[in-house]
Amino acid sequence: MSKPSFREQMLRVREDAIVAAVNRLLAEKGYEAMTVDEVAAEVGIAKASLYKHFPSKEALAAAAMVKVLDRALAEVEALGTEAALAPIDRLRAAARWTMRMQLAGEMPTLPAQNSALRAALLADRGYLDRLLMLSEQLGGWIEAAQAAGEIDTALPAEVVLYTLFARACDPVLGMLQASGRHDDAQIVEWVLRTCFDGLATRG
Amino acid sequence: MSKPSFREQMLRVREDAIVAAVNRLLAEKGYEAMTVDEVAAEVGIAKASLYKHFPSKEALAAAAMVKVLDRALAEVEALGTEAALAPIDRLRAAARWTMRMQLAGEMPTLPAQNSALRAALLADRGYLDRLLMLSEQLGGWIEAAQAAGEIDTALPAEVVLYTLFARACDPVLGMLQASGRHDDAQIVEWVLRTCFDGLATRG
DNA sequence: GTCTATAGCCAGATAGAC
């Protein structure tokens, strides 16, 4: 590996800024409502310059989604090294991380079933590879948690996995935050509780 | 009340057809991705004719949302008359109904935080009135369920209410349906279980 | 690689005949 030149570093920094802006806008308004003009304005460059870095709006969004998955994979890897955690507590910690991300305005919502973005992501090898890797990591924890009697064995691992992905975009977080009556930490704990313990009384 | 004329009946039937088409398209692709041309094509009339019935795309969507709330209110009213049901079972039945609606492709997704539709709905008295009425009905059941020890009292009623609304649009249902490996009834029961009983083992 | 300016397209909304 040769040391990257100054120009290459600048390029990388700029592209990171672009991806960060896209990520924020995706989280705020979703793919369809986000415009390339807004992205350019937020980064502070001309729209044409964006297209020198990314060939299309879809590629822009895909890069942001890949970055989110990379962050999630890093988080999961870090959780995996904490030997003291029970499998269900790893899952809980991962879910807590996604919820904090969402409240911070940095978690793009899942693409709707029939979105132009969805088609682009399904054709993106980098995205699919990371999604698969994350699914396998979490799937391993889910099976371990079920084997340890921590997760309901009446639920297929697939259902548990999808539920965790969906909770990363749970609109309940935003609704509670919008009400302005609660702080973020409290909101996260409530939603985590509904996710893992359910609405019904435990007894 | 005078008997409606034939013309008025035809008008009503046509507008019902329009609202039904909008409802289906909203459920399928969401507000931003739905086009007025598609609505017109599905109803089988010219786009300009649509605008004789509804002044804008937003009004079109709002009418569909109002209709959904009316159906939900009717369902809730019917559940309220079944004296044998415990409060939590009323809530469960209401949630089951929304999930079946979603799997049938008839439940529009909640408008995103920053959507043009959201602003229109917040300015629509008919929508807000119905939403409030539904919230009060469900809120009453939630408090009764908590008083009876059926719903976790560590959760504010507000959190429970928002969670039930959010589960009406839970993407997990669509993901499981898309996998094609399970039938709708099974999917509903799994998601209901995750909602009320949580992912963690009970016992 | 950055910019300004604009092409090309598509969707919401409207005009005007019938």
Next chain:
DNA sequence: GTCTATCTGGCTATAGAC
């Protein structure tokens, strides 16, 4: 009220100078 045809604006994407 229905239609065909069109207007208008905004959005993705590109041309071309520097």
